[in-house]
Amino acid sequence: NAGVTQTPKFQVLKTGQSMTLQCAQDMNHNSMYWYRQDPGMGLRLIYYSASEGTTDKGEVPNGYNVSRLNKREFSLRLESAAPSQTSVYFCASTTRGQLEHEQFFGPGTRLTVL
């Protein structure tokens, strides 16, 4: 099992450009999450998908959109990138619905917006 995979690993964008970050998991998890991590801060939740076909906003959703393509895949789109979106983005998945569930994280995407 590959676990949670993310592509690309690195990306440099110019202000105003758009891009999609891809995430896939092979653990048959119901729930998937997108976080961003900025220096000196913990992870902040951007969007999540509790189950296939549903998506909800997290703490910092502005400037982002998501698509839960199927149970395996959850993508994050930046329509018009801004320098404030320079960050490391992590995708995670878990089996929701249980009282105890750990999150499994992908390796991250380092995004720089110039």
Place this chain on the structure above:
Amino acid sequence: SQQGEEDPQALSIQEGENATMNCSYKTSINNLQWYRQNSGRGLVHLILIRSNEREKHSGRLRVTLDTSKKSSSLLITASRAADTASYFCATILYGQNFVFGPGTRLSVLP
């Protein structure tokens, strides 16, 4: 302000020493988890403690939870250079999502 906050922000110790880091949170929780992040990598789950538990062990890790003080501590005994990483607590609110603190950066010097 954040739901979970680790203390200290950074910790530097010698190999073989114990490392203790703390996490404080604000609201009632379902459970609390600790994660490790090596430089440039994703987070890895270490241990989970339920709200009705007071202490839990896993190998060299010992976690305590004091719900009356809304705090938790992570103790790593006999630390190794490979323990150098950032450590995050994550609180899970009833019916809601994970909330991560800003983390403690641990450096274990050989």
